[in-house]
Amino acid sequence: MTDAFIKQYLMTAGPTPVPPKVSQVMAEPMLYHRAPAFIEVYARCLERLPRVFQTSNDVLCFAASGTGAMESAVVNLTRAGEPALVASCGKFGERWAELCDAHGAATRHLEAGWGSKVEPDALDRALSDSGARTVFTTLSETSTGVVNDVRALAVAAHAHDAMIVVDAVSALGAVPVRQDEWGLDVVVSGSQKALMCPPGLAFASASGEALARATEAAGGSYYFDWQRTAAGQRKDPPDSAFTPAVGLFMALDVALGMIEEEGLDRVHDRHRLLGRAAREAARAHDLELYGPEDDNANVVTAIALPDGIDGAQVPKRMRDRFGITIAGGQGQLKGRIVRIAHCGYFGAFDVIVAIAGLEMTLRELGHDLEPGAGVAAAQRVFSEAGVPAGAPA
Amino acid sequence: MTDAFIKQYLMTAGPTPVPPKVSQVMAEPMLYHRAPAFIEVYARCLERLPRVFQTSNDVLCFAASGTGAMESAVVNLTRAGEPALVASCGKFGERWAELCDAHGAATRHLEAGWGSKVEPDALDRALSDSGARTVFTTLSETSTGVVNDVRALAVAAHAHDAMIVVDAVSALGAVPVRQDEWGLDVVVSGSQKALMCPPGLAFASASGEALARATEAAGGSYYFDWQRTAAGQRKDPPDSAFTPAVGLFMALDVALGMIEEEGLDRVHDRHRLLGRAAREAARAHDLELYGPEDDNANVVTAIALPDGIDGAQVPKRMRDRFGITIAGGQGQLKGRIVRIAHCGYFGAFDVIVAIAGLEMTLRELGHDLEPGAGVAAAQRVFSEAGVPAGAPA
Numbered sequence: 092m093t094d095a096f097i098k099q100y101l102m103t104a105g106p107t108p109v110p111p112k113v114s115q116v117m118a119e120p121m122l123y124h125r126a127p128a129f130i131e132v133y134a135r136c137l138e139r140l141p142r143v144f145q146t147s148n149d150v151l152c153f154a155a156s157g158t159g160a161m162e163s164a165v166v167n168l169t170r171a172g173e174p175a176l177v178a179s180c181g182k183f184g185e186r187w188a189e190l191c192d193a194h195g196a197a198t199r200h201l202e203a204g205w206g207s208k209v210e211p212d213a214l215d216r217a218l219s220d221s222g223a224r225t226v227f228t229t230l231s232e233t234s235t236g237v238v239n240d241v242r243a244l245a246v247a248a249h250a251h252d253a254m255i256v257v258d259a260v261s262a263l264g265a266v267p268v269r270q271d272e273w274g275l276d277v278v279v280s281g282s283q284k285a286l287m288c289p290p291g292l293a294f295a296s297a298s299g300e301a302l303a304r305a306t307e308a309a310g311g312s313y314y315f316d317w318q319r320t321a322a323g324q325r326k327d328p329p330d331s332a333f334t335p336a337v338g339l340f341m342a343l344d345v346a347l348g349m350i351e352e353e354g355l356d357r358v359h360d361r362h363r364l365l366g367r368a369a370r371e372a373a374r375a376h377d378l379e380l381y382g383p384e385d386d387n388a389n390v391v392t393a394i395a396l397p398d399g400i401d402g403a404q405v406p407k408r409m410r411d412r413f414g415i416t417i418a419g420g421q422g423q424l425k426g427r428i429v430r431i432a433h434c435g436y437f438g439a440f441d442v443i444v445a446i447a448g449l450e451m452t453l454r455e456l457g458h459d460l461e462p463g464a465g466v467a468a469a470q471r472v473f474s475e476a477g478v479p480a481g482a483p484a
Numbered sequence: 485m486t487d488a489f490i491k492q493y494l495m496t497a498g499p500t501p502v503p504p505k506v507s508q509v510m511a512e513p514m515l516y517h518r519a520p521a522f523i524e525v526y527a528r529c530l531e532r533l534p535r536v537f538q539t540s541n542d543v544l545c546f547a548a549s550g551t552g553a554m555e556s557a558v559v560n561l562t563r564a565g566e567p568a569l570v571a572s573c574g575k576f577g578e579r580w581a582e583l584c585d586a587h588g589a590a591t592r593h594l595e596a597g598w599g600s601k602v603e604p605d606a607l608d609r610a611l612s613d614s615g616a617r618t619v620f621t622t623l624s625e626t627s628t629g630v631v632n633d634v635r636a637l638a639v640a641a642h643a644h645d646a647m648i649v650v651d652a653v654s655a656l657g658a659v660p661v662r663q664d665e666w667g668l669d670v671v672v673s674g675s676q677k678a679l680m681c682p683p684g685l686a687f688a689s690a691s692g693e694a695l696a697r698a699t700e701a702a703g704g705s706y707y708f709d710w711q712r713t714a715a716g717q718r719k720d721p722p723d724s725a726f727t728p729a730v731g732l733f734m735a736l737d738v739a740l741g742m743i744e745e746e747g748l749d750r751v752h753d754r755h756r757l758l759g760r761a762a763r764e765a766a767r768a769h770d771l772e773l774y775g776p777e778d779d780n781a782n783v784v785t786a787i788a789l790p791d792g793i794d795g796a797q798v799p800k801r802m803r804d805r806f807g808i809t810i811a812g813g814q815g816q817l818k819g820r821i822v823r824i825a826h827c828g829y830f831g832a833f834d835v836i837v838a839i840a841g842l843e844m845t846l847r848e849l850g851h852d853l854e855p856g857a858g859v860a861a862a863q864r865v866f867s868e869a870g871v872p873a874g875a876p877a
Contacts, residue, residue: 101514106730109514117731118511121682123496123809154549154684155707156726162707193706283727289514291547291684291729312705313586314548314555333549334676336684337499338510338731416516 097414102445104233104261104391104418104432105284113287113345117338124335130328132344137329139347140294143263143286143355144278146270150296151320154336157260157281159315160293162190164256164277166311167297168225168304171195176223176253178209178244182234182422183258187227194311199223205423206235206382206393211243218251224304226255230278231262234421236393236430237382238266242273249274254301260284263294264350265362265390265434276301282339285362285390285434287346292339362389365433365442368472372446372465376453381428390434393420394449395427397458402426408452415448439473490807495838497626497654497784497811497825498677506680506738510731517728523721525737530722532740533687536656536679536748537671539663543689544713547729550653550674552708553686555583557649557670559704560690561618561697564588569616569646571602571637575627575815576651580620587704592616598816599628599775599786604636611644617697619648623671624655627814629786629823630775631659635666642667647694653677656687657743658755658783658827669694675732678755678783678827680739685732755782758826758835761865765839765858769846774821783827786813787842788820790851795819801845808841832866 101108122129140150153159165187169175175196177188180203191198201217203209209228218226226248231238241257248255254276259268263278264285270278277297283290297305297317305317313319314333323332350358366389373380373394381393396402403426406419420428431445446465453460494501515522533543546552558580562568568589570581573596584591594610596602602621611619619641624631634650641648647669652661656671657678663671670690676683690698690710698710706712707726716725743751759782766773766787774786789795795812796819802808813821824838839858846853 099513101516103516105727106514106516109731114511114513117682118507120492120507121494121499121502123494123499123811124683125811126803126809154547155552156547156728158726159548159552159707162705165706190706193709281727283730289510289729289731290517290727291732312555313558313583314552314708316586333551334498334674334683335549336682336729336732337676338502338682339684339729410519416519418516418518 100415100441100444102415102417102432102441104430104434105281106290107284107287107432107435108437109289109342110287110346110349110436113342116341116345119341122337124331124337129337132340133331133335134329136340136343136347137324139351141296143347143350144268144270144296145272146296148270148296148298149321149324150294151317151324152331152335153293153295153315153320154291154333155293156290157279157293158186160279160281160295161186161258163295163312163315163317164227164279165190165194165196166315167317168254168256168277168301169194169196172197174199174221174223176201176217176221176226178214178217178226178228179203180207180209180229180235180237180239181205181232183232183260184229187258191227206237208237208383209239209244211240211247214244214247215250218247218253223253226253228255228257230257230259230268231266231390233261233391234424235382236388236391238262238385238387238390241275245274254304261390261434264358266387267359270296282343286343287349287435288339288342291336292343362433364472364476364478365389365437365439366392368439368442368469369431369433369446371468371472372442375464375468376450376460381424391430391432393428393430396429397453400453400456400458402428404456405429405452408455409448413448413451415445417445439478442469493808493834493837495808495810495825495834497823497827498674499683500677500680500825500828501830502682502735503680503739503742503829506735509734509738512734515730517724517730522730525733526724526728527722529733529736529740530717532744534689536740536743537661537663537689538665539689541663541689541691542714542717543687544710544717545724545728546686546688546708546713547684547726548686549683550672550686551579553672553674553688554579554651556688556705556708556710557620557672558583558587558589559708560710561647561649561670561694562587562589565590567592567614567616569594569610569614569619571607571610571619571621572596573600573602573622573628573630573632574598574625576625576653577622580651584620599630601630601776602632602637604633604640607637607640608643611640611646616646619646621648621650623650623652623661624659624783626654626784627817628775629781629784631655631778631780631783634668638667647697654783654827657751659780660752663689675736679736680742680828681732681735684729685736755826757865757869757871758782758830758832759785761832761835761862762824762826762839764861764865765835768857768861769853774817784823784825786821786823789822790846793846793849793851795821797849798822798845801848802841806841806844808838810838832871835862
């Protein structure tokens with residue numbers, strides 16, 4: 092087959108595929124950020140974002156990668172020398188510790204282990220006599236597929252009068268984040284995962300109490316200063332402290348409109364189904380799922396590779412021969428797992444394509460499996476649910 | 485005329501108009517940032533950027549507004565309590581002082597006044613016994629149109645063993661920046677001005693000496709840490725420390741290709757001609773030019789409004805009635821000037837449109853002027869130069 096017909100499928104957990112109508116709007120002429128035409132887009136994004144976070148907070152927006160929003164939380168909430176507690180279970184959780192260290196916090200690090208969840212009891216013990224005023228943790232740990240029960244972790248944090256800051260970069264829009272109901276003091280996220288936009292926008296939704304604490308800690312960053320950004324966004328009409336990433340807001344506006352049209356609950360249902368189909372497909376081949384089996388782990392499915400398979404070869408062959416881009420393992424899981432994402436602009440047949448490609452790749456690499464068995468398992472999940480989700484029965 | 489035929493003209497100094505082929509590439513499918521298809525784009529951008537800065541440095545890239553790159557310079561080069569010297573002549577220069585203050589530097593602020601240039605002698609005096617190891621200044625001060633002689637300022641800084649950090653956000657790609665030849669220790673810029681891309685990418689080109697000093701100062705920021713970003717970019721293949729703004733790099737690659745195709749000298753010549761035409765048009769109406777008359781002030785032309793004109797009305801009417809978006813004054817110049825940009829994707833007839841619209845607007849607001857006189861002055865400049873630049877004679 093010529094290269095042009097090795098059609099390309101993006102199955103990574105960020106950047107994720109961008110819906111055509113989101114892509115198209117970025118090809119429209121550039122707007123001045125203080126012109127009414129942009130202010131309308133910007134104001135609509137600011138109004139729509141809190142609905143996805145399920146919060147009454149203002150969602151503060153930065154031109155940055157997700158890590159920028161994470162750093163904003165650290166600089167606005169911690170002070171050098173003061174204790175901070177990081178509760179991690181993978182690469183992105185560990186980034187919280189690096190960030191706290193970089194800013195001179197007295198970091199205590201509760202490591203649940205890659206593939207495990209952070210247990211509320213363990214957090215409770217770690218907080219005892221820690222003096223930490225802030226807990227930093229992860230909702231969806233993209234490196235392993237684990238989704239933590241941040242609601243329970245919030246209860247543990249609050250029992251010790253600590254605030255909880257949740258990295259929901261890959262989770263927001265894929266799995267429920269009920270920020271206000273669950274008492275999540277701060278939730279950070281990014282544009283390039285389930286929000287279906289290109290990378291480059293980062294978000295921090297901070298409660299009033301968290302914003303008030305930011306005033307004390309002020310001075311850690313100018314660009315990521317929450318008060319400065321909040322003051323701009325609260326103006327009438329809203330204004331950005333610095334030149335906003337105009338094209339990305341144009342994209343976000345369209346993407347948030349799509350989420351509203353589908354309905355947030357149905358968005359989460361779709362992800363739940365995609366996650367279940369991917370897990371059933373792996374089970375059909377007796378491939379071990381990395382991370383606890385969990386009906387909430389619906390952002391990325393991490394599959395342990397069979398013994399004897401050269402792990403680095405799997406994503407490479409899938410991409411080069413079949414045009415399917417999945418991610419391998421990171422850090423300590425390099426070469427040991429593959430990760431199939433289904434967060435954002437994904438439907439039933441995206442999972443089927445990824446599973447079919449994985450089956451063909453593993454066979455080519457010498458692993459004996461029944462071709463189509465994983466696909467069939469995924470098909471059964473979709474059919475039983477009467478899907479493609481939302482399609483006429 | 486119906487709204488659809490009030491065609492839109494973006495004449496602001498950021499965001500600036502994006503060429504159609506740059507816009508179009510952002511409508512292409514998203515790429516995984518570690519896939520060969522993106523790495524090729526990324527590597528080409530990293531190779532092309534230094535040519536625009538005229539440097540052998542690596543140009544460090546951040547997903548951020550230009551202010552993010554400015555903050556990166558402050559956090560990597562200064563330490564709390566140490567003196568830093570800011571030499572400003574407008575709003576963006578003053579931002580350096582705010583940044584230095586935010587990071588606890590003992591900021592000394594040489595203010596040349598809005599509309600004036602920073603004089604090398606004044607900088608020399610300000611540096612005497614200041615103890616400052618770093619001077620922060622501006623090449624093109626977008627709030628007034630003034631372009632500083634940073635080459636001479638670098639000589640003054642170096643005479644006091646201070647490094648010089650230059651904000652070239654609106655200048656780079658419009659007026660010459662010969663970083664290495666002029667001994668500019670650090671030059672920062674952004675994507676949304678003369679680089680003809682949407683906002684969201686920021687750049688810092690730091691000399692080896694500046695990077696070495698960054699190691700001492702490390703700790704001010706994780707996201708903006710130069711060493712972390714440099715280490716990623718220097719890998720083979722290059723890697724970004726955090727998820728890069730993939731779509732903006734796709735755009736930047738096309739835009740840098742356009743600059744190379746035109747040739748950097750010709751790019752600067754075009755801006756010189758556009759600036760001269762805008763100034764001659766203002767002079768034809770006896771409208772005062774804000775900032776010193778300067779054949780190098782070719783980024784934005786700031787024109788003082790006649791007495792009796794309500795300054796806030798001018799950009800508003802030009803936009804609402806004629807579809808032409810120009811900027812008014814900022815800060816202390818609010819309501820007193822208009823600013824017509826010509827940095828980036830601008831040709832001769834963009835200036836003519838802006839001048840024609842300004843003439844019509846000022847007449848409507850009651851200022852007595854000869855319609856077309858400014859346009860004619862601009863036409864003469866272009867005709868004498870045998871332009872549109874680069875067109876057949």
